[in-house]
Amino acid sequence: MAEDVFKKIVSHCKEYGFVFPSSDIYDGLGAVYDYGQNGVELKNNIKQYWWQAMVLLHDNIVGLDSAVFMHPTIWKASGHVDAFNDPLIDNRDSKKRYRADVLIEDQMAKYDEKIQKEVTKARKRFGENFDEEMFRQTNPRLLDNARKRDELHARFKAALEANDLDEIKQIILDEGIVCPISGTRNWTDVRQFNLMFKTEVGSTAEGASTIYLRPETAQGIFVNYLNVQKTGRMKVPFGIAQIGKAFRNEIVARQFIFRMREFEQMEMQYFVRPGTELQWFQSWKEQRMAWHQALGFGAENYRFHDHDKLAHYANAATDIEFQMPFGFKEVEGIHSRTDFDLSQHEKFSGKSIKYFDPETNESYTPYVIETSIGVDRMFLSVMCHAYQEEQLEGGDTRVVLRLPAALAPTKLAILPLVRKDGLPEKAKEILNDLKFHFNCKYEEKDTIGKRYRRQDAVGTPYCITVDHDTLTDNSVTLRDRDTMEQQRVPISELRALLEDKVSITSLLKKLA
Ligand code: GAP
Numbered sequence: 001m002a003e004d005v006f007k008k009i010v011s012h013c014k015e016y017g018f019v020f021p022s023s024d025i026y027d028g029l030g031a032v033y034d035y036g037q038n039g040v041e042l043k044n045n046i047k048q049y050w051w052q053a054m055v056l057l058h059d060n061i062v063g064l065d066s067a068v069f070m071h072p073t074i075w076k077a078s079g080h081v082d083a084f085n086d087p088l089i090d091n092r093d094s095k096k097r098y099r100a101d102v103l104i105e106d107q108m109a110k111y112d113e114k115i116q117k118e119v120t121k122a123r124k125r126f127g128e129n130f131d132e133e134m135f136r137q138t139n140p141r142l143l144d145n146a147r148k149r150d151e152l153h154a155r156f157k158a159a160l161e162a163n164d165l166d167e168i169k170q171i172i173l174d175e176g177i178v179c180p181i182s183g184t185r186n187w188t189d190v191r192q193f194n195l196m197f198k199t200e201v202g203s204t205a206e207g208a209s210t211i212y213l214r215p216e217t218a219q220g221i222f223v224n225y226l227n228v229q230k231t232g233r234m235k236v237p238f239g240i241a242q243i244g245k246a247f248r249n250e251i252v253a254r255q256f257i258f259r260m261r262e263f264e265q266m267e268m269q270y271f272v273r274p275g276t277e278l279q280w281f282q283s284w285k286e287q288r289m290a291w292h293q294a295l296g297f298g299a300e301n302y303r304f305h306d307h308d309k310l311a312h313y314a315n316a317a318t319d320i321e322f323q324m325p326f327g328f329k330e331v332e333g334i335h336s337r338t339d340f341d342l343s344q345h346e347k348f349s350g351k352s353i354k355y356f357d358p359e360t361n362e363s364y365t366p367y368v369i370e371t372s373i374g375v376d377r378m379f380l381s382v383m384c385h386a387y388q389e390e391q392l393e394g395g396d397t398r399v400v401l402r403l404p405a406a407l408a409p410t411k412l413a414i415l416p417l418v419r420k421d422g423l424p425e426k427a428k429e430i431l432n433d434l435k436f437h438f439n440c441k442y443e444e445k446d447t448i449g450k451r452y453r454r455q456d457a458v459g460t461p462y463c464i465t466v467d468h469d470t471l472t473d474n475s476v477t478l479r480d481r482d483t484m485e486q487q488r489v490p491i492s493e494l495r496a497l498l499e500d501k502v503s504i505t506s507l508l509k510k511l512a
Contacts, residue, residue: 002325009325009387010256012399016458018042018383019257031253031261038458039379041409041439043264046378047243049406049504050266053291053511054241061239061268062232066220068245072211074219075196077348078341079312084215085192087168088251091179092186098179099252100168100190104156107175109327111149118142153308160309165190195248197261213247218370220244221269222341225366226353229271236355236366237280239270243375255326257376264375271366273357274339280369281316281336287511288320288334288371294510295404297385303328313340320373322381331381332373339365382407386459401459402482404507410460411438411502412494415451417467419444427466430476430491437495438502456481462498464489 013019017036021028035043054061075081087100118141123130136142152175159167169190178185197213214220221240228240243266250259257263272280285304293299301323310317316336321328342365346353354363386401405411414431416423424444431442441460443451448465455463464476470491478489478497489497500506 005387006256006325006384008389009383012387012457013039013256013383019379031250031259033257033260033376038409042382042403042407042459043375043379045407045409045504046375046382047264047266049507050291050373050378051241051243052504052508054239054268057508057511058239060234060237061241061270062228062234064221064224064228064240064242065244066217066224066242068214068247069201069211070214070219070223072209073348074223074345075212075215077344078219078222079344080196080212080215081194083312084196085194086251087165087190088193089169089172089190090188091182091184092188093184094179094182096179096181097251100165100172101156101160102252103177104152104168104171104175107177108149108152108156111145111152113327114145115142115149118145157308165192193249193251195250197247197249214245215248216246216372217242217244217265217267218269218372219341221267222368223345225269225271225342226355229355235359236357237270237272237276239268241266241268243267257380258324258329260376265372266375266378267370267372269337270369270371271355272369274364274367277336277338277367277369278316281334284369284371285318285334288332288373290511292320292322292331294507295382295407297322297381301385305330311335313337324381324384329377331377332371335370335372337368337370339367341368342366398453398456400456400481403459403461405461405502406504406507408459408461408502409439410441410455410458411462412440412498413451413455413460413463414440414442415448415463415465416444417448417465421468422471423466423468426470430464430466430494434495437499452479452484461502464494 016038018039020034020036022032022034023029051063055063088097089100089103090097118139119132119135122135122139123132152171155171159171166189169187172187173185176185196215198210199213201209201211221242225240228234229238243264245262246265247262250261253259253261270280270284289302289304292302303321305319305321305328307314307317307319314335315338318334319330320332320334322331342353346365353365355366356363382403383401386403388400388402390398390400392398412434414427416427427442427444431440434440443454445451452463459481461481463479463481465479466476470476474492475488475490476494477486478494479486
């Protein structure tokens, strides 16, 4: 059922100009996608919401735009050349390749689903008298699944921490995990696979040297932190925010834009005094969760998930997960990266990049809290939440994208009732005034009903209809996408009425 909904979302994205497979006329390229005319607007709005929440709302956070190509030693220093690996496993029958850790995580999610099913069934059976807590503590089937899940979790965590690839394979075998394609357990051994893309810089074979496409934007911030600190006269604590492309040769390209080989990140590194990092980690967890929840998708659709195995650079790490049609999935990571990266760059470059603190008269290497969110995953979570099929009165149905107005590609559709009698001219006059303030679309083809449906399907929060009365009373009919209610509004009041509702500022105000 949830899979069907997800398939519909993917085809809706293509049909309505949000996301196309890359190189579509050549049958696509695995895990690479292009954003169409509506997708690019939604994506830009997400980026703007993030950028403004970071850079406008914090007077100690500034931006950066560093290059994709960087000195290759950076990736040696950061640990990516040696340790940026995923454990992969192949099924000999289907010849399909999987991430071994994801197979086990999916298995844990299956136990969670079973538990949830028991609870839902019991709630239906007992109605208002249902005591969920008591049920969870006493139902034998539920307790059995919870025990299996916890045991699996403990075993998996230990295997990850020990980097024990044989044990990871053994877990897959013991759990009876089968390949979804062949249905068999004919697995190879688990191997590590480095995710960085390599290329060469320089035109002659002798002069060429290997460089990498960056797998995260963060390193561009680390190697520039002192440039920014000195030229911006920043004082610890301060942050540097960056939005940019990242590249990973993902083993398994699944779930549409959830896991891509070329994607975009929005990362912020917050430089703090050593010893204060866990306090800032907590503060950024709260701030980032508030940013997500200001979109109004419901607190129950988010959760924190602490990492089972900390990355080589972290002393605390958590993910913000969002309820997608295929389960709770990571959208953002918040990591306490200690002084690992800066110390490594100091060591590998041979240059001192210490910060002099004028308040304590000391030089030290700052500790770093990082918030790192994928633009594409954020896009997917917004789409998954917004997509709805609705049954209307009179047996009609509609597909509506209930996008937060501030993120919607088009804010206002301007529709002349008919293509004559001076109505198109009047509608264009309104367009030519409002287009300076927010994204408007003019549409005159087809019946009003069909035009409303088209705008619903791309998430336009408001439509106005210009009719014959408009020519005399200078008012239009304003239709609300969600309630479908209509009201008569003077043209002169449209801008003030809509601007506050559709602007990014309306979201930012919830955070201030
Ligand atoms: N600098 C830290 C870092 O890169 P990460 O957890 O590997 O941490 C951060 O990535 C975020 O980037 C993830 O939470 C996810 O939203 C996004 N991301 C990572 N890999 C991705 C991929 N292959 N496709 C799309 N988004 C991805």
